[in-house]
Amino acid sequence: MLTVSNYHYIRENYNHKYPSIFGVTPTQFENQIRLLKNLGNFVKITDFLDHTEDIIASKENFYLITFDDGLNEQYQYAVPIMEDLEVDGLFFINTINHEEQKVSTVHKIHLLRSIIDPKEMMNKILESHEFDYSQKEKETAHNIYRFDNHESAEVKYFLNFLMPYVEKEKVVNMLFHQYFDEKNTAGEFYMSKNQIRELSKKKYIGNHTHSHKPLGLFEKNVIEYELSHSKLFLEEITGTNVDIVSYPYGTLSACTPTVQEKSKETGHKIGFTAIKGINKNANNLFALNRFDCNDLIGGKNYQNGN
Numbered sequence: 001m002l003t004v005s006n007y008h009y010i011r012e013n014y015n016h017k018y019p020s021i022f023g024v025t026p027t028q029f030e031n032q033i034r035l036l037k038n039l040g041n042f043v044k045i046t047d048f049l050d051h052t053e054d055i056i057a058s059k060e061n062f063y064l065i066t067f068d069d070g071l072n073e074q075y076q077y078a079v080p081i082m083e084d085l086e087v088d089g090l091f092f093i094n095t096i097n098h099e100e101q102k103v104s105t106v107h108k109i110h111l112l113r114s115i116i117d118p119k120e121m122m123n124k125i126l127e128s129h130e131f132d133y134s135q136k137e138k139e140t141a142h143n144i145y146r147f148d149n150h151e152s153a154e155v156k157y158f159l160n161f162l163m164p165y166v167e168k169e170k171v172v173n174m175l176f177h178q179y180f181d182e183k184n185t186a187g188e189f190y191m192s193k194n195q196i197r198e199l200s201k202k203k204y205i206g207n208h209t210h211s212h213k214p215l216g217l218f219e220k221n222v223i224e225y226e227l228s229h230s231k232l233f234l235e236e237i238t239g240t241n242v243d244i245v246s247y248p249y250g251t252l253s254a255c256t257p258t259v260q261e262k263s264k265e266t267g268h269k270i271g272f273t274a275i276k277g278i279n280k281n282a283n284n285l286f287a288l289n290r291f292d293c294n295d296l297i298g299g300k301n302y303q304n305g306n
């Protein structure tokens with residue numbers, strides 16, 4: 001069986017003006033890897049690629065760590081710890097960050113929310129997107145994001161659930177350009193092509209699609225483009241095959257059977273979701289489960305008996 005722990009941000013501190021970026025510190029990361037090492041064996045990526053089914057169907061406890069979004073801080077902080085502890089990992093890259101030097105919408109939102117007061121942010125969004133936010137919807141927002149204050153919860157719920165994706169992209173883009181230089185931000189925020197090449201020598205690189213869209217919400221031609229364009233781009237810059245994809249957002253609606261089919265058609269061999277669970281059954285390699293690192297031992301949401 002295979003347990004996968006997935007990471008996003010990994011930085012020394014999360015002291016932003018407004019809380020919007022969450023993740024682990026390098027120390028927390030290292031502690032978690034040590035704890036997981038006590039529970040089973042970390043798979044080597046080459047073994048994982050060659051014997052995926054056997055590893056999943058095995059009675060032994062195998063572990064794998066993955067990183068979404070190709071962040072520079074993952075390279076800076078996680079890679080040296082992985083080298084020290086002799087643990088492999090997979091890094092899933094979006095190619096819009098490199099090919100067009102653009103920041104993914106999901107990160108634009110995190111960055112904006114880290115510097116703008118949530119109430120002000122909500123007002124700015126409503127200025128360009130007319131919407132009547134009902135009390136009932138606000139209450140749902142407070143319930144879903146119960147760890148956030150009410151204002152933050154309302155902005156998050158609005159962006160994530162109430163606003164159509166394409167509309168959201170437009171508004172977020174417009175706001176982002178008022179506060180950030182996109183090219184510079186992309187250059188600092190994501191790994192460099194050289195760093196990607198370094199990791200690819202160890203087979204650590206996977207595809208996270210071109211522009212980090214929730215693929216399941218889009219037409220087939222968009223899904224196909226998002227998957228194949230980035231696969232080719234990554235293969236070109238690294239000179240290696242890129243056979244594994246992690247679906248952006250990774251929820252059920254983001255990685256529908258059509259998305260999984262298209263992944264296969266575009267030449268991928270394995271697909272990772274963000275749906276919680278241990279992989280014990282190798283029937284569908286395009287819907288492998290992953291835990292958010294917070295939900296596993298050493299993580300902040302972990303409770304014994306989980």
Ligand SMILES: [Zn+2]
Nearest residue numbers: 068069248249
């Ligand atoms: Zn992602």
